[in-house]
Amino acid sequence: MTRRLTLITLALSALAFGAGSAQAQSDTVKIGVILPMTGQSASTGKQIDAAIKLWVAQNGSKAGGKKVEVILKDDAGVADTTRRLAQELVVNDKVVALAGFGLTPLALATAPIATQSKTPLVVMAAATSMITEASPYIVRTSFTLPQAAVSIAEWAAKNKVKKVVTLVADYGPGNDAEKYFADRFVLNGGTVAEKLRTPLRSPDFAPVLQKVRDAAPDALFVFLPSGQGAQFMKQFGERGLAKAGIKLIATGDVTDDDQLNDMGDVALGVVNSHHYSAAHPSPANKKYVEAFEAANKFRPNFMSVGGYDGMRVIYNALNTTKGAGGDALLAAMKGQIFESPRGPVLIDAQTRDIVQDIYIRKVERVNGQLYNIEFDVQKGVKDPGKLK
Numbered sequence: 001m002t003r004r005l006t007l008i009t010l011a012l013s014a015l016a017f018g019a020g021s022a023q024a025q026s027d028t029v030k031i032g033v034i035l036p037m038t039g040q041s042a043s044t045g046k047q048i049d050a051a052i053k054l055w056v057a058q059n060g061s062k063a064g065g066k067k068v069e070v071i072l073k074d075d076a077g078v079a080d081t082t083r084r085l086a087q088e089l090v091v092n093d094k095v096v097a098l099a100g101f102g103l104t105p106l107a108l109a110t111a112p113i114a115t116q117s118k119t120p121l122v123v124m125a126a127a128t129s130m131i132t133e134a135s136p137y138i139v140r141t142s143f144t145l146p147q148a149a150v151s152i153a154e155w156a157a158k159n160k161v162k163k164v165v166t167l168v169a170d171y172g173p174g175n176d177a178e179k180y181f182a183d184r185f186v187l188n189g190g191t192v193a194e195k196l197r198t199p200l201r202s203p204d205f206a207p208v209l210q211k212v213r214d215a216a217p218d219a220l221f222v223f224l225p226s227g228q229g230a231q232f233m234k235q236f237g238e239r240g241l242a243k244a245g246i247k248l249i250a251t252g253d254v255t256d257d258d259q260l261n262d263m264g265d266v267a268l269g270v271v272n273s274h275h276y277s278a279a280h281p282s283p284a285n286k287k288y289v290e291a292f293e294a295a296n297k298f299r300p301n302f303m304s305v306g307g308y309d310g311m312r313v314i315y316n317a318l319n320t321t322k323g324a325g326g327d328a329l330l331a332a333m334k335g336q337i338f339e340s341p342r343g344p345v346l347i348d349a350q351t352r353d354i355v356q357d358i359y360i361r362k363v364e365r366v367n368g369q370l371y372n373i374e375f376d377v378q379k380g381v382k383d384p385g386k387l388k
Contacts, residue, residue, distance in 0.1 A: 028067045029096040029323050031314060032089030034082055034110070036102040037074035040201065043227045043258050044102040045074065048124050048307030050296050055311040058291065063315040064323035071095065077102060079109040086110040090117045096325035097122060097314050100307075103225070104128040104172040111135035120330045122314060124306040125226075128172035129385025132353050139333045139352045141313055141345075142306035143275045145176040145223065146384040148251040151358040152221070152273035153181045155376070156249055157188035161219045164190060164249075165212050168223045170197035177223035177251060180384055185221075193217050203228065205235040212246065213239060219247040222254050226303055230259040237266035252277070252372060255363050257301035260370045267370055270363045275356050276302040276342040279371040288341035300341075309340050313347060344380070353383050 033052060035045035052070060061068050071093055075082040082101070089095045090113060098114060099122040101107040107126040111134035114121040123131055123140040132138045156164065166182060168174035174197065182192045193215045196208045203224075212220050220241065224232055236248060252274020255267060278289050278299050288308070292300040317332035335349040346355040358381045361372035 026066070028069050029064070029318060029325070030069045030071055030089075030093050032086070032093060032095035032098045033070055033072045033100045034075050034085050034089075034098065034106070035072065035100040036077035036106075037072075039076040039078075041077045041102045041225065041227055043256075044125055044303045045100075046298075047258060047301050047303040048100060048102070048310075050292065050298075051300065051304040051307035052311050054292055054295055055308050055315075057295065059311075059315060064318035064321060066318070066323035068315070068318070075102075075106060077106065079105045082106040083109040083113070086113045090119055095119065096318070096323075096329060099310050099314065100124055101126045102303075104131060107131050107138070108134050111138060114138060118326045118330075120314075120317075120325070120333060122310045122333075124310040125303050126173075127176075129176050129383055130172075132351055136352075137330055139313065139330070139347060140354050141310040141347070143302070143354060143356065144383040144385060145173040145251065146180040147275065147356070147358050147381050148273045149177045149181040149223065150184045150384045151360065151378050151381065152249055152251065152271070153184035153190075154188070154378070155271065155273065155360050156219060156221070157185055157190055161247065161249070162190055163193055163217045164219045164221050165194045165196060165215050165217045166192060166221045167196045167198065167208055167212065169200050169203070169225055169228070171200045173225070174200075174223055176385065181221050181223075198224075200225070203231075205232050206239065209235055209239040209241060213241055213244055216244070217246060219249050222248065222250040224254050226253050226256050226258070226301070229254040229256050230262050233263040233266050237264075242266070247271075252302060252361065255361075255372055257299050257372065258303075260363065260372070261299075263370065267363045268365065271360065272363075272372065273358055273360050274302055274372070275358055276305045277359065277361055277372040277374060279366065279373055280342060280359070281374070282341070282343065284339055285341040302342075305340060305342050309338075309342075309345060312338060312340075346380075348382065351383065351386050353386060355380055355382050357381065
């Protein structure tokens with residue numbers, strides 16, 4: 001194993017040394033996209049892949065005067081596979097950037113490769129706060145869980161919620177959601193009666209929901225990764241928590257646009273916080289949703305906009321560097337400001353993380369379909385995990 005790691009490091013170092021000249025001489029730049037196209041997180045891969053294809057269809061396959069080739073690889077949500085695919089894309093395909101990364105462990109598994117090869121890595125989905133600290137070459141276009149968790153904690157404290165139970169998936173983003181929600185809620189005078197966690201893989205929500213009912217809080221705060229919301233909402237309804245007077249508040253992953261219509265009436269009235277809704281009323285988003293739905297047979301969700309804006313950041317940077325990669329490409333990604341379908345966005349030059357508006361929304365029925373309807377906003381939210 002040690003010998004294998006040494007050989008990989010040498011190969012990546014050699015690549016980093018020669019990458020600039022190789023990319024300068026080529027008429028094509030390659031972007032390596034690694035997504036979970038199969039497995040439990042396949043909905044994330046489906047959404048981001050569709051958004052990337054839409055960006056290319058709308059903006060062409062050239063950037064910085066060079067042809068752009070997107071190479072998509074399926075890691076099925078397995079970190080060892082992500083790492084291997086990233087190595088192959090960097091060493092064999094000589095990609096100018098890596099992108100995708102549906103879950104935190106997948107992004108972290110690839111961080112050393114980005115650092116060693118000086119390849120910018122654009123995180124389009126994974127949301128643990130510390131991801132951008134794992135490599136100086138990581139840039140994020142998705143969101144962080146502290147951004148969403150602190151915002152809904154602020155709303156709850158101002159709206160007669162005094163006692164809560166928290167329920168999160170037991171991995172990096174869930175730990176962030178639990179910590180930052182609880183810290184802010186308690187700071188504002190609330191009480192967290194119990195902190196519950198479920199496994200990331202194949203969770204059964206029935207036992208923990210019974211604990212919630214027994215604790216009888218004013219509200220249950222929930223974070224679950226994209227794709228688990230429908231199963232959770234079904235069991236929430238079956239356990240009768242709403243009828244027992246327990247409000248459901250959440251991050252927007254739970255009321256994911258990709259699954260929201262399948263949840264039924266149990267989702268109505270759920271208040272949640274997030275950075276993107278398909279119902280966001282801006283002209284840019286209306287245009288985006290119309291084009292996305294025309295190209296696909298499903299609604300765009302928050303994962304899609306992370307992919308769409310990730311491609312925007314890469315294209316903008318390539319246009320600045322005239323197709324060059326490495327440190328020049330990374331520098332061109334920092335500090336970008338643009339109008340996204342989600343609203344105004346800044347890529348913070350110091351943290352390489354996203355600064356964006358976070359919306360408070362309620363699930364409502366509009367023209368026969370369920371949507372997250374925004375009714376309040378916190379403007380220009382930086383990642384609370386990086387505020388010292």
